[in-house]
Amino acid sequence: MFRSIAAVVVGYLVVFLLVFTLFTAAYLAMGTEAAFTPGTYEVSTLWVVISFVLGLVAALVGGYVCAAIARRGKAPLALAALVLGLGLLFAIPVLTAPKASAPRAGGVPNLEAMQNARTPGWMALLNPFVGAVGVLLGARLKRGPVESATA
Numbered sequence: 001m002f003r004s005i006a007a008v009v010v011g012y013l014v015v016f017l018l019v020f021t022l023f024t025a026a027y028l029a030m031g032t033e034a035a036f037t038p039g040t041y042e043v044s045t046l047w048v049v050i051s052f053v054l055g056l057v058a059a060l061v062g063g064y065v066c067a068a069i070a071r072r073g074k075a076p077l078a079l080a081a082l083v084l085g086l087g088l089l090f091a092i093p094v095l096t097a098p099k100a101s102a103p104r105a106g107g108v109p110n111l112e113a114m115q116n117a118r119t120p121g122w123m124a125l126l127n128p129f130v131g132a133v134g135v136l137l138g139a140r141l142k143r144g145p146v147e148s149a150t151a
Helices: 002-030 045-070 075-096 110-116 121-143 145-150
Strands: none
Touching: 002 045, 002 075, 002 110, 002 121, 045 075, 045 121, 075 121
């Protein structure tokens, strides 16, 4: 039981840390003008695509780590449920935020960009599902198709 709980907690921490690190690196590499549409805090199409890829990578790694720690059992399923539940919970502020945002002038630091970014509602709702599927796929990569079907 302890191993399963630890697997879920460590798996979630891995997902969280990878998302933060990868998104920060992507923002710094892309720059403000590529991450946002001109003069606004609305995220660009390029950012949407990159964020789905990075989120999936983080979830895959988190699921793999969770399965490696748990060795067997339903811990990856619990992690996928946690990612889905928290992701949907974190989507609420995005869905209820005012549609208009303040105009953006030039480049902005990473923290300011995170605080003011406006992502589409559909993206906020789809990301948790992508994360949950990524966790399950990552666990399957660790366990293999036969073991995951019998675990």
